[in-house]
Amino acid sequence: MKAHRLYDIAFVGLKNGVHEFNYDIGDKFFADYSAPEFTDSRIKVRLVFNKESGFFLLKFEITGVVTVPCDRCGAPFPLNIWDDFDLVIKLVDNPEGTPEGEDPDVNYISRTESHINVADWIYEFINLSVPMQHIHPSGPDGSGGCDPKVLKMLDEMKGQHHQKINPIWKDLDKFRNQ
Ligand SMILES: [Zn+2]
Numbered sequence: 762m763k764a765h766r767l768y769d770i771a772f773v774g775l776k777n778g779v780h781e782f783n784y785d786i787g788d789k790f791f792a793d794y795s796a797p798e799f800t801d802s803r804i805k806v807r808l809v810f811n812k813e814s815g816f817f818l819l820k821f822e823i824t825g826v827v828t829v830p831c832d833r834c835g836a837p838f839p840l841n842i843w844d845d846f847d848l849v850i851k852l853v854d855n856p857e858g859t860p861e862g863e864d865p866d867v868n869y870i871s872r873t874e875s876h877i878n879v880a881d882w883i884y885e886f887i888n889l890s891v892p893m894q895h896i897h898p899s900g901p902d903g904s905g906g907c908d909p910k911v912l913k914m915l916d917e918m919k920g921q922h923h924q925k926i927n928p929i930w931k932d933l934d935k936f937r938n939q
Pocket of ligand 1: 836907
């Protein structure tokens with residue numbers, strides 16, 4: 762995986778203290794990775810990088826909008842995402858031989874390193890910011906956001922293909938029978 766140079770942080774040149782990095786992420790960013798389940802991504806990542814002696818504290822703040830297919834009607838819609846993630850990076854003599862019992866949430870890099878690349882973390886955190894389930898948000902009047910025609914069609918198809926029911930339909934049925 763070729764991590765983009767743009768996401769390199771040359772920490773040796775940074776003074777101890779807080780530094781801020783900002784990244785604009787679009788679909789191009791994901792070309793180096795396995796394709797995400799969303800498109801038309803317009804995401805801002807604000808990285809607060811706190812350099813201490815011997816370790817770094819990183820906070821990634823993710824905000825933006827991506828387009829996802831609705832789980833219910835299949836039509837794409839824009840989904841707002843926002844989340845933040847903390848990361849600890851420790852400088853050690855031998856990152857491969859980190860003793861057991863060390864904190865698994867801490868990332869270890871060699872003291873001889875001069876920079877880190879944050880692209881893989883940005884990729885991971887953006888994916889974690891997108892909820893597993895995405896269903897059209899309701900309109901301001903409380904009506905469902907899904908296309909009623911599509912829902913009706915799906916309802917009819919459901920009658921024809923009873924075996925292939927997506928689990929989500931079963932939940933809807935429960936709902937209806939209440
Ligand atoms: Zn929908």
